[in-house]
Structures are given as C-alpha cells and as structure tokens.
Amino acid sequence: MIAILVIGNELLSGQVQDTNVSHMLRRFGASGHKVGEVRIVSDGIHEIAQALTALSARHQWVISTGGLGPTHDDVTMAAYAEAFNQPLQTCEALVQIMRDYYGARLHDGHLRMARLPASVELIHTDHIHWPLIKVGNCFALPGLPEVFLLKFEALMSVLPAQPPLFYAAVDTSESESDFAAVLEDQQRLHKGVEIGSYPKGIGKGSFTRLTCKSTERSLLEACFESLSQLFKQRETLIGSESPKRFEPSS
Amino acid sequence: MIAILVIGNELLSGQVQDTNVSHMLRRFGASGHKVGEVRIVSDGIHEIAQALTALSARHQWVISTGGLGPTHDDVTMAAYAEAFNQPLQTCEALVQIMRDYYGARLHDGHLRMARLPASVELIHTDHIHWPLIKVGNCFALPGLPEVFLLKFEALMSVLPAQPPLFYAAVDTSESESDFAAVLEDQQRLHKGVEIGSYPKGIGKGSFTRLTCKSTERSLLEACFESLSQLFKQRETLIGSESPKRFEPSS
Numbered sequence: 001m002i003a004i005l006v007i008g009n010e011l012l013s014g015q016v017q018d019t020n021v022s023h024m025l026r027r028f029g030a031s032g033h034k035v036g037e038v039r040i041v042s043d044g045i046h047e048i049a050q051a052l053t054a055l056s057a058r059h060q061w062v063i064s065t066g067g068l069g070p071t072h073d074d075v076t077m078a079a080y081a082e083a084f085n086q087p088l089q090t091c092e093a094l095v096q097i098m099r100d101y102y103g104a105r106l107h108d109g110h111l112r113m114a115r116l117p118a119s120v121e122l123i124h125t126d127h128i129h130w131p132l133i134k135v136g137n138c139f140a141l142p143g144l145p146e147v148f149l150l151k152f153e154a155l156m157s158v159l160p161a162q163p164p165l166f167y168a169a170v171d172t173s174e175s176e177s178d179f180a181a182v183l184e185d186q187q188r189l190h191k192g193v194e195i196g197s198y199p200k201g202i203g204k205g206s207f208t209r210l211t212c213k214s215t216e217r218s219l220l221e222a223c224f225e226s227l228s229q230l231f232k233q234r235e236t237l238i239g240s241e242s243p244k245r246f247e248p249s250s
Numbered sequence: 251m252i253a254i255l256v257i258g259n260e261l262l263s264g265q266v267q268d269t270n271v272s273h274m275l276r277r278f279g280a281s282g283h284k285v286g287e288v289r290i291v292s293d294g295i296h297e298i299a300q301a302l303t304a305l306s307a308r309h310q311w312v313i314s315t316g317g318l319g320p321t322h323d324d325v326t327m328a329a330y331a332e333a334f335n336q337p338l339q340t341c342e343a344l345v346q347i348m349r350d351y352y353g354a355r356l357h358d359g360h361l362r363m364a365r366l367p368a369s370v371e372l373i374h375t376d377h378i379h380w381p382l383i384k385v386g387n388c389f390a391l392p393g394l395p396e397v398f399l400l401k402f403e404a405l406m407s408v409l410p411a412q413p414p415l416f417y418a419a420v421d422t423s424e425s426e427s428d429f430a431a432v433l434e435d436q437q438r439l440h441k442g443v444e445i446g447s448y449p450k451g452i453g454k455g456s457f458t459r460l461t462c463k464s465t466e467r468s469l470l471e472a473c474f475e476s477l478s479q480l481f482k483q484r485e486t487l488i489g490s491e492s493p494k495r496f497e498p499s500s
Contacts (some may be wrong), residue, residue, distance in 0.1 A: 014279030014498030029264030109427030177359030248264030
C-alpha cells in the first residue's frame with residue numbers, strides 16, 4: 001500500500017493545477033499498486049513532517065512530490081530530517097554527482113540541494129542521471145512535472161511488481177436507493193471482490209454503474225455473473241463490461 | 251483555514267478522475283479562503299473518521315465530499331458518527347423533507363440516507379432543495395459532480411466572506427540555484443508577503459516564476475517593486491504581472 005504526499009502552497013491556493021497526482025494514480029492503478037491515501041500539504045516544515053510520520057507508519061511506501069529545490073520555500077528535506085529525527089548534512093555522494101555534472105559551474109546554490117538527512121539512500125537507475133532520494137520507506141520526488149515524470153519512471157523501475165487487478169462493470173437504470181439492500185447482500189456473498197456503486201448523471205439519462213475489482217480473476221467472474229443475472233432479472237440491466245485487466249481512466 | 255477531505259476508492263485506484271477538488275481549490279482561492287490541507291482517503295469508516303478527527307481539530311472548517319449514498323460503500327455518515335462519538339440515528343427533519351419530495355415513492359432505500367449523527371445540523375439555502383449536512387465544524391457534501399456543484403454553491407453562500415488575496419509575479423531567466431540566497435533575503439524583508447519560486451520547463455526556454463501573495467495590497471506592491479528592481483539590476487528580468495486580485499488558474 002502506497003501513500004502519496006504532495007507538497008506545495010501553489011496547489012492549495014489553486015494557483016497551479018496539479019497533474020502529478022492523477023498521473024501517479026493512473027500508473028499505480030494500472031500496475032496493481034494500491035494507493036491508500038493522498039495528501040496535499042503546504043510548504044511548512046512541521047506540516048510536512050507530521051504527514052510523513054503518519055503516512056510512513058501506516059503504508060509500505062510514501063511518495064512525496066515537491067519542495068526539493070534550493071529556495072526558501074523548498075523545505076521538504078528539512079521536514080524529512082524532522083520526521084526521521086536526523087540532522088540535515090551535506091551528502092558528499094550527491095555533491096560528487098553534481099561536480100561531475102556541473103564542473104566549474106557548480107556553486108553554493110546547487111550545494112543547497114545536497115543538504116539531506118543523514119540516513120538518505122541515493123538509488124541509481126537507467127532512467128535519469130540524478131539518483132532517487134529515499135529516506136526510510138519514503139521517496140522524495142520533485143514537483144516540476146517535466147522532471148517528476150522522469151523520476152517517477154525511475155521509481156516504478158525499483159518498486160517490486162504487483163499482481164494485476166481485474167475489473168468488471170454492470171450498468172443499471174435503477175437508482176442506488178432501489179437496490180442498496182440487495183447489493184449489500186451481493187457484497188457479503190463475494191468477499192474477495194470490491195463492489196463499488198457510482199451514480200452517473202442526474203435526471204433523464206442517469207444510471208448507476210456497479211464496478212467489481214479483485215486480484216482474483218475467478219472471484220471477479222463469479223461476482224460479475226451474479227450481478228449481471230440479478231439486474232437482468234430485475235429488467236434494469238442496460239450494459240456491462242466483461243472481466244478484464246483493470247485500466248485506469250485517462 | 252479550510253481542510254478538504256475526499257472519500258472514495260474509485261479516486262485512489264485511478265478508476266475515476268476527481269474534478270471536485272480542483273473546483274473547490276479554484277473557488278476557495280478566488281474568494282480568499284485559505285485551504286490548509288487536502289486528503290483523499292478510501293471508503294473505510296476508521297480511515298475517514300481518523301481523518302475527520304485530525305482535520306477538524308486543526309482547521310476552522312472541514313469540507314468532505316463523497317460517501318453519502320445508500321449503498322454499502324457509502325460510509326461517510328458512520329465515520330462522522332465515530333469521529334464525533336455519537337450514535338447514528340434517523341433524522342426526522344430529513345425524513346420529512348424526503349416525504350415531501352418523494353411522496354408515495356419514498357422507500358427504505360431513501361431512508362438509509364437519513365441515518366445521521368445525533369447532533370447533525372441541516373442548513374437550508376436558496377441554492378438547492380436539499381439542506382447542507384453539518385456536524386461540528388464539518389460539512390458533508392456528495393461526490394457526484396452534478397450534485398456536488400449545487401451543494402458547493404450552497405456551502406459558499408453560508409461561509410463568511412474573506413478578505414481578498416492579491417497576487418503579483420516576476421519572471422527571471424535565471425535558475426533557482428542562481429538566486430536562492432538573495433531571494434531568501436527578500437522573503438525576510440517582506441514578511442507580510444508569501445514569495446514562491448517555481449521553475450517553468452527544463453532546458454531551452456525554461457525560466458523561473460516568482461510569485462508574491464498577500465492580503466495587504468501595499469505590502470505586495472512594495473515586494474513586487476523590490477523583486478522587479480532586483481532582477482532588472484541582475485539583467486535577467488523577462489516579464490512580470492503587476493499586483494492585482496488573485497485569480498486561480500483555470
């Protein structure tokens with residue numbers, strides 16, 4: 001289970017619209033990674049540190065984005081240091097990578113970004129020159145979308161593969177109130193399947209989509225057959241999507 | 251300060267892309283309401299209750315969306331009851347509203363949605379037939395976008411007006427590492443203004459946008475002049491947006 005922590009005042013104020021979260025949710029969904037929670041917090045050291053502490057205790061991995069630059073509003077590494085109760089110190093391994101990259105152009109502004117918590121791990125991949133920054137079970141990714149996308153692919157290459165998720169859907173012309181009780185029985189019968197109920201639209205043309213998700217294809221197929229039969233009998237079945245590998249919306 | 255709590259497995263899995271959060275962030279930003287945190291959590295009673303408890307303690311208002319329907323995956327009101335340590339009970343005032351609306355069509359499925367925490371307040375507005383649901387300092391809005399939008403306007407009509415936020419921006423061709431130290435001095439000089447630094451793009455054509463935000467127009471103007479002068483002197487000023495009322499991105 002993964003938690004996503006997005007850092008940035010510019011997102012909370014509506015100044016900038018986030019695209020990184022929806023990208024992560026789609027990619028994680030497609031690859032079978034379950035996301036347990038998403039948080040967007042401000043550029044405050046304590047706010048970020050509190051979120052890191054809470055999320056890292058309850059999830060296998062935390063992926064943060066944003067706040068890695070050299071300016072005064074980039075405080076993510078200071079927050080990691082607070083959350084993991086470690087000093088911030090100059091990471092000599094990262095300084096060496098910077099020296100190789102910038103040569104004579106390396107200056108103090110760059111070195112600000114080499115101040116990392118003492119126990120940081122730098123993880124090298126084939127996807128991008130710069131290493132992934134990992135502290136405990138938390139990965140710190142940048143917020144700038146162009147760089148984020150590269151780093152995210154690097155991250156995906158190091159996370160262990162997950163079993164794929166399967167998906168099916170049944171559409172009914174009924175509204176949720178009409179079938180809530182019988183659907184509850186269906187969820188009780190099909191325990192290995194997550195049944196969701198989603199009204200689509202209001203008024204004329206509205207319907208309800210029932211979605212089934214499971215990592216067990218056979219359980220999913222049984223649940224799909226059962227729901228299809230149920231709404232066929234109620235003469236309200238208006239469509240269905242047969243069991244297939246789950247693909248997030250684009 | 252407002253917190254937003256979004257409830258729904260379908261969002262975390264990437265199955266459905268959220269539009270309610272970006273709408274709220276834009277509208278709150280435009281009306282001077284500050285959002286301190288956004289969380290997206292799953293359809294779990296304890297997960298929602300924990301988030302409500304944490305967010306309601308630290309924010310003036312919490313706005314939740316989703317999980318108000320009658321099906322087994324709609325557990326938001328059970329979570330409110332847990333968070334506020336109250337029993338769920340049939341809200342007779344809401345049943346009466348349902349009776350007036352549905353007449354003879356009223357049935358058990360509808361009544362499932364009238365199970366609310368004991369201390370619930372129903373707030374009537376001119377925007378929508380159905381009242382706002384408020385418990386403590388938390389408002390429970392539905393997730394279905396068509397209904398959410400109506401309820402959100404009702405909510406905006408009952409939240410007290412806020413002083414507007416002012417905004418200005420200065421674009422420089424420098425990268426953040428080049429000016430991080432001098433910008434830190436500027437932030438120290440202009441305490442009533444929030445200065446943000448945002449790299450735009452990578453490689454050729456990339457630049458950095460410095461944004462200034464404040465509820466005090468005179469402080470904002472002084473900060474804007476100071477930053478404009480600074481980057482003019484450094485011969486890297488490439489554009490600016492003069493102080494004006496803040497309008498979120500669309």
